[in-house]
Amino acid sequence: MTVDRPAVPQAVNTPLTTAAQFLVLTVRPGGEAAVRELLPELAGLRRSVGFRAPQAGLACVVGIGAELWDRLVGGPRPARLHPFQELHGPRHTAPATPGDLLLHIRAEQQDACYELAALLLTRLRGAVDVVDETTGFRYFDKRDLLGFVDGTENPEGGEAEAAALIGAEDAEFAGGSYVIVQKYLHDLSAWERLTVEQQEASVGRTKLSDLELPEAVKPADSHVALTELDPAADGTERQILRMNMPFNSFATGEAGTYFIGYCRTPAVTEEMLANMFLGRDGDGRHDRLLDVSTAVTGSLFFVPSADWLAAPPAAAAPPASAEAVAPPAAPPGPADGRAAGDGSLGIGSLKGLGSTTPDHPTGA
Numbered sequence: 001m002t003v004d005r006p007a008v009p010q011a012v013n014t015p016l017t018t019a020a021q022f023l024v025l026t027v028r029p030g031g032e033a034a035v036r037e038l039l040p041e042l043a044g045l046r047r048s049v050g051f052r053a054p055q056a057g058l059a060c061v062v063g064i065g066a067e068l069w070d071r072l073v074g075g076p077r078p079a080r081l082h083p084f085q086e087l088h089g090p091r092h093t094a095p096a097t098p099g100d101l102l103l104h105i106r107a108e109q110q111d112a113c114y115e116l117a118a119l120l121l122t123r124l125r126g127a128v129d130v131v132d133e134t135t136g137f138r139y140f141d142k143r144d145l146l147g148f149v150d151g152t153e154n155p156e157g158g159e160a161e162a163a164a165l166i167g168a169e170d171a172e173f174a175g176g177s178y179v180i181v182q183k184y185l186h187d188l189s190a191w192e193r194l195t196v197e198q199q200e201a202s203v204g205r206t207k208l209s210d211l212e213l214p215e216a217v218k219p220a221d222s223h224v225a226l227t228e229l230d231p232a233a234d235g236t237e238r239q240i241l242r243m244n245m246p247f248n249s250f251a252t253g254e255a256g257t258y259f260i261g262y263c264r265t266p267a268v269t270e271e272m273l274a275n276m277f278l279g280r281d282g283d284g285r286h287d288r289l290l291d292v293s294t295a296v297t298g299s300l301f302f303v304p305s306a307d308w309l310a311a312p313p314a315a316a317a318p319p320a321s322a323e324a325v326a327p328p329a330a331p332p333g334p335a336d337g338r339a340a341g342d343g344s345l346g347i348g349s350l351k352g353l354g355s356t357t358p359d360h361p362t363g364a
Contacts, residue, residue, distance in 0.1 A: 007175025007305040011059035012262050013160045013241065016151065020106040020136035020245045021113040022181065022258055023121075024299060027100040031127030032071050032315070035101065038123050039309050045123075049116045056112040060120075062309070063102035063179050063301025074316040079170045080178060080265050084300040089277040092290040094182065098131050099299030102181060104243070104260060110135070132297055134183060134258045136245025144257050145246045146191055146293075148203050149210040155239045163239040164262040175305030178266040180273075183247075183297040185256040191292045202288035221285045226275040229268065238268045256293065266300055 027035055042062060050058040064072065066083045087094040103120060105113045113135075121130070144150045155163045166176045191199065196207055204224025205212050212218070218225055229238045240261040248255040261269045276287035304312075 007307045009161075009165050009175045009177070010061045010303055010306050010309070012061060012164050012177050012303060014057075014059050014106075016138070016142060016243060017057060017059075017106040018108050018138040019110040019113050020104070020243070020258075021117045022132070022134040022136065022245075022260065023101075023103040023105070023117060023130060024097075024099040024132040024181070024297070025101040025103070025124070025128040026098050026131050027068055027071070027128050028126075031124070032068075034124055034127035035068075035072060036312060036315055038120065039312055041123075042120075042309060043306065045119055046116060049112055049119065052115075053107075053109055053112045056107040056109040058107040058112045058116060059105070060116060061102075061104040061179075061303055063104070063303045065100045065102075065299065065301050068100035069302065071316055073312065074314045076172060078166075078173045078176065078178075078302045080267065081302045082266075082300065084180065084298045085270065086298070087273060087277040089279070089286050090284050092277050092286055092295075094273055094277050094295045095298050097297040097299060099181075099301065101128065102179065102299065102301045104179070106136075106243070110137075132183065134245075134247050136247050136258050139246045143246075144244070145186055145188065145248065145255050146199070146203075146257075146289075147207055148199075148205060150244050150246075150257070151242045152205070152210055153239070154242055155237075159237075159239070160241050162236075162264075164241040164264060166264045169264075173302075173304070173308070175307065177262045177264060177303040178269075178300065179260060179262045179303050180266060180269045180300050181261075181297070182259045182295050182299075183256060184259060184293045184295050185254055187292045187294075188255060202291075219288070220280075221288050223276070223287050223289045226280060226287050227272045229271055238271075239263075240269050240272070262303065 039062070042060060046058060046060045050056065066077075066081050069077050069081060084096040084099075086096045103117065105116050107113050121128075139145060142149055142151060154160065164177050166174050166178075168174065170176075194202070200206055200213065201219050202222060204218050204222030212224060213222070220226075231237055240263040243260045243262070245258050245260075246256070247258055263269050274282075276290065279285040
């Protein structure tokens with residue numbers, strides 16, 4: 001007798017680690033077969049590396065972008081999957097950048113992250129291009145490079161699963177998730193010119209003790225104020241699960257936060273970002289952190305369940321001709337600063353982006 005069981009998710013709800021590797025890939029035309037071949041083998045490859053370093057707690061999550069989904073998978077698509085929508089505020093921009101696959105690899109040892117990333121990219125050689133690569137590290141007591149604790153308000157236990165994992169609302173993809181990633185570059189010199197009180201007003205928390213400022217003194221345009229959302233109609237708190245990591249390169253002078261937020265619907269993360277870049281209800285009062293922290297990437301992915309990865313559905317039928325290929329339709333762009341049009345991510349390679357490129361939830 002077959003007993004139904006809940007879908008097994010990928011390692012979305014696992015503890016923050018000391019090291020992480022974030023890889024955003026685009027898949028070349030004709031590379032879809034190599035990707036499909038790899039997906040069912042991901043779990044085994046992770047086990048092979050993890051067995052050699054059991055103390056590392058190696059985990060890997062793979063996400064699939066909207067455009068690749070239609071090239072890779074025949075049949076239904078996740079209900080909320082669409083390209084990342086650019087946000088153009090009065091002063092700051094959240095750009096949409098290319099991304100077909102996300103590999104979020106994390107462990108307590110950087111060598112384990114490296115080994116698994118190298119294995120996966122070797123398997124995909126000739127089929128993909130790495131358009132963004134970020135190596136993250138834990139900074140003291142889970143602080144970002146601005147000196148504030150990052151991720152304090154993350155849900156825990158059952159609340160984390162309820163926030164991050166799809167349920168009966170899209171039963172065919174239950175156990176999956178959505179993830180939005182953005183790379184933020186910090187102007188640390190400008191930040192360090194602020195007093196501690198000014199920094200705390202920007203974040204909405206105290207710097208040393210990590211306490212949220214009282215409502216009476218917390219500015220309405222602080223990061224915490226703009227990323228706190230009203231509860232859902234049924235009273236459920238709307239939250240995301242952040243796995244942010246600091247990164248740095250002394251050679252390029254780049255330092256910042258890699259934002260990665262998982263949620264059962266991207267609408268929650270998108271509302272937080274809209275508040276940050278456009279102001280709450282579009283009032284134009286942007287997040288103060290954006291004055292020293294510039295977004296240079298932005299992509300949205302669907303994270304299938306581990307069960308789905310183990311046995312993906314049939315491949316999408318190849319198009320009759322190149323002219324027949326059409327990008328997936330993006331949701332209509334509202335007139336409050338979100339980018340309209342097809343949401344195309346085709347803006348070229350991210351390699352060589354600098355801090356002057358157009359513009360967090362850092363999760364304070």
